[in-house]
Amino acid sequence: MRYVILRDDDTNALTPVDCLETLYRPFLDRGLPVNLATIPEVRTRATTPDGQREGFLPREENPAVEKVPLAENRALVDYLQANRGYHIVQHGCHHDCFEFDRPDRNEVTRRLALGAQRLGEAGFGEVRAFVAPHDKFSAVAYEEAARRFPVISSGWFEWRRLPAAWRWRYLLKKLSGRPHWRVGESLLLSHPGCLLSHTRSLESILPAIQQAIHRQKVTVLVTHWWEYFRDGKPDAPFIRVLHDTAGYLATRHDLRVVAFGSLNAATATDAAPQGSAMNATVAAQR
Numbered sequence: 001m002r003y004v005i006l007r008d009d010d011t012n013a014l015t016p017v018d019c020l021e022t023l024y025r026p027f028l029d030r031g032l033p034v035n036l037a038t039i040p041e042v043r044t045r046a047t048t049p050d051g052q053r054e055g056f057l058p059r060e061e062n063p064a065v066e067k068v069p070l071a072e073n074r075a076l077v078d079y080l081q082a083n084r085g086y087h088i089v090q091h092g093c094h095h096d097c098f099e100f101d102r103p104d105r106n107e108v109t110r111r112l113a114l115g116a117q118r119l120g121e122a123g124f125g126e127v128r129a130f131v132a133p134h135d136k137f138s139a140v141a142y143e144e145a146a147r148r149f150p151v152i153s154s155g156w157f158e159w160r161r162l163p164a165a166w167r168w169r170y171l172l173k174k175l176s177g178r179p180h181w182r183v184g185e186s187l188l189l190s191h192p193g194c195l196l197s198h199t200r201s202l203e204s205i206l207p208a209i210q211q212a213i214h215r216q217k218v219t220v221l222v223t224h225w226w227e228y229f230r231d232g233k234p235d236a237p238f239i240r241v242l243h244d245t246a247g248y249l250a251t252r253h254d255l256r257v258v259a260f261g262s263l264n265a266a267t268a269t270d271a272a273p274q275g276s277a278m279n280a281t282v283a284a285q286r
């Protein structure tokens, strides 16, 4: 059995319900879980590392409002609560640029706690995974996130950013060629880049996903809802690729689409003789 985790980044209090519904109804109707890396209290002027306005924000700025907690969008919260196929993942706190690439432990813990509080106020108190904005962590951010979350999902892990105590485990991971690893009680999952992106040729996306899934036991597929609605209009051909992906995932009997939070249980019940990649990784590190 192989496992796939779909991770959609950047849902926030300003995200229109219609966008998520358009993208994910085919997943929800097929019982495929969708992990939403959700910004707990979005900064309305958040920028990308190159200084552009973030694509998940409305095009029109509202200078009167600096930050918006998720709970303020009642329609969105009700929608997410009503559709249990959505699984909320904490995505930073305000989604400031490189928000968790900072050395100040107090500030890191303050943002982790405030983010958790804002998600809790929206009714999402049992969040089991963390995604840092722009996939960037400092060493103290890794430590503090691992203290709070059973799963950390990131694009990659850089030796020089890791806490010193983690580095030998990282070496073992590198030597074994495995994409995922574990420190203490936390699973550290990498992903093979944003395969579901409008910057790729559309016809190459599904084959790239199939290859990635074939290469490893557990694959995290990352996408961004707002990429399908650039300029305020739905990109129908790109949306079709996403829906074709749902069809593919639903019909393969050797694949199981899971939420981050159920990954341990899912891999533990994998009866394949060689064990899952995750179990093998854990065993190698004991």
Ligand SMILES: [Zn+2]
Pocket (backbone or CB within 6 Å): 009, 010, 091, 095, 132, 133, 134
């Ligand atoms: Zn993000």
